[in-house]
Amino acid sequence: MTDINRIWRDGLWDNNPGLVQLLGLCPLLAVSNTAVSGLGLGLATLIVLVVSSLLVSALRHTWRPETRIPAFVLIIASTVTAIDLSMQAWLHELSRSLGIFVPLIVTNCTILARAEAFASRQPVGPSLVDALAQGTGFAAVLVVLGAGREVVGRGTLFDGAEMLFGESAAGWTIPVLPFEQGLLLAVLPPGAFIGLGLLVAARQHLINRSREAGVKSRPAPSTAEPTTP
16 A cells, blocks of 8 residues: 555656656647646546556566567557547547647657556556556646646636537636636747746745755754763
């Protein structure tokens, strides 16, 4: 149980792919202009991580050391292709919105790094937990960044939810700010860099405050001189 908690904390906070490792920045910055787009790409990346980690872990004893990296890439590329075709078939509007960045999940260093560093060395159970933790952490950054940019840039939240959840979600758009057009910079590429920088800074601020609180809560060392017998 302790190991599982540590894996989840590592993926969500201590070693988050988007905020700490700063991996997969190309789709993270390019697509996260709305919460729905961020969630869609985040879920696709999560599924790729889970499937590839499970297959790599289950087959880790079947290939030679010199062929493991090509095997990892083949597994990841096949999974991404299947997800891309599925999105084109059932989530066509979302697939068009995300564009080339769904196939580019293949180049996300997080997926190959977890396959090499964790899944290829661990049983299926821990590999599944690690994939879920890393994928959820990455998806959370995409959603938070996309939601923030959408609110500041458009004044809405969950605009276009029907692309992911179907026509029944057409009325899910929440007008957050009392204007239709917000700060254009937020939805442009520079806004993505600024937003990610603010998220990284906010995380570091919380860590610093936690450390300061921990130092203050420690008892002060005793200054009394030892008595001689």
